[in-house]
Amino acid sequence: xxxxxxxxxxxxxLDRLRPQLCHCGLKGECLGCKGIxxxxxxxxxxxxxxxxxxxxxxxxxxxxxxxxxxxxAMSERLMSDPDIRRSAEQMQERxxxxxxxRQLLEELMRRLGGPPSPEELN
Numbered sequence: 503x504x505x506x507x508x509x510x511x512x513x514x515x516l517d518r519l520r521p522q523l524c525h526c527g528l529k530g531e532c533l534g535c536k537g538i539x540x541x542x543x544x545x546x547x548x549x550x551x552x553x554x555x556x557x558x559x560x561x562x563x564x565x566x567x568x569x570x571x572x573x574x575a576m577s578e579r580l581m582s583d584p585d586i587r588r589s590a591e592q593m594q595e596r597x598x599x600x601x602x603x604r605q606l607l608e609e610l611m612r613r614l615g616g617p618p619s620p621e622e623l624n
Contacts, residue, residue, distance in 0.1 A: 507549040512610065515603045516542055522600075523593050533589050540573075548614060 516538050523534030530539065547569070551562035580586045598604050 507553055509545060509549055512545055512606050513542065515600070515606045519597060519600060519603050522596050533586065534593055537590075537593055544569075544573075545610060548610075552613075 520535060520538045521528065523538065524532055525534060526532035528535065530536070547562075547566065551558075551566060554562060581590065597607070
């Protein structure tokens with residue numbers, strides 16, 4: 503059986519970031535709150551899938567691909583709205599401005615096999 507993955511640092515970073523992005527008084531209704539919760543759910547899904555035996559991982563990878571394509575379609579629909587696009591760009595700027603959050607996201611992307619960070623390229 504796989505060892506549980508500790509996402510507490512990621513959750514703490516997301517919790518610190520949420521008030522900076524929130525426009526609804528932390529009610530969970532704005533794009534900032536929903537985005538943070540989406541990132542949290544995706545990180546938990548990835549961690550859960552990565553800690554499973556290989557046969558279960560295959561099924562979960564298929565589900566992750568489906569979730570990813572749905573997320574991409576939703577993102578494309580949202581980004582077609584200029585106000586939402588502007589809000590998303592502001593959220594990304596704030597997210598990447600926090601060094602600790604940026605480091606955690608880069609680590610997560612590295613573990614997921616994403617592109618290397620600029621520091622890794624040097």
